Amino acid sequence: xxxxxxxxxxxxxxxxxxxxxxxxxxxxxxxxxxxxxxxxxxxxxxxxxxxxxxxxxxxxxxxxxxxxxxxxxxxxxxxxxxxxxxxxxxxxxxxxxxxxxxxxxxxxxxxxxxxxxxxxxxxxxxxxxxxxxxxxxxxxxxxxxxx
Numbered sequence: 001x002x003x004x005x006x007x008x009x010x011x012x013x014x015x016x017x018x019x020x021x022x023x024x025x026x027x028x029x030x031x032x033x034x035x036x037x038x039x040x041x042x043x044x045x046x047x048x049x050x051x052x053x054x055x056x057x058x059x060x061x062x063x064x065x066x067x068x069x070x071x072x073x074x075x076x077x078x079x080x081x082x083x084x085x086x087x088x089x090x091x092x093x094x095x096x097x098x099x100x101x102x103x104x105x106x107x108x109x110x111x112x113x114x115x116x117x118x119x120x121x122x123x124x125x126x127x128x129x130x131x132x133x134x135x136x137x138x139x140x141x142x143x144x145x146x147x
Contacts, residue, residue, distance in 0.1 A: 007060045009076055015052040019086050019133070021045045038086070049085035054096040067115070068106045070087070075099050080121065090127040097121075111143040 021044040043061045058076025065071060065103065085091040102115035122132030 002064070004061065004063045007062065009056070009060045009074055011056045011058075011076060011078075013054045013056060015054070016049065017052055017133070017135070018047060018049050019084075019088075020047040021087050034085065042089040048084050048086065052080055052082045052096070053107045054078055054080035056096055056098055058098070070104045070106075072102050072104070073100070074102070082121065086133070088133055089121060090123060090129060090130040092123075093126065094121050094123040094132075107147075109145040109147065113139075113141040113143065115139040115141075131146055 017125055024041050024045065056076035058074055058078075058080035060072050060074040062072040080094050080096040082089060082091060082094055097120045098117055100115050100117035102113060104111055104113040106112075115132050115138070117137040119135045119137060120132055121135075123130050
């Protein structure tokens with residue numbers, strides 16, 4: 001059995017995000033017209049809960065520590081759709097970039113997985129605004145091997 005391997009990752013994802021602008025001066029920083037300031041302040045300083053759908057494709061490098069214990073690093077990028085406009089990112093099409101570190105442990109036919117991820121969303125300046133969102137995620141998963 002090889003000590004390490006490289007795997008192709010195809011990862012459809014659903015995220016539910018929360019966002020609220022904390023400082024109104026960021027609106028001025030964006031260079032948005034002053035007549036709309038109060039309207040934008042009200043919109044952006046209200047807590048928003050919204051959905052994001054992404055399809056990331058990337059690579060995962062796994063390193064075997066013992067027969068059952070593996071660590072890995074993964075990087076992926078893919079298109080996504082965000083359901084709400086924020087002061088940092090336009091509603092609609094964008095990209096999701098992920099960098100993650102993880103560990104997995106196999107016990108008989110069950111695989112336990114823990115992962116720490118960093119994620120960045122932006123839209124390549126295809127629409128305004130495009131400052132993007134950064135987030136961290138701690139994930140845990142269980143998989144059952146059929147054979």
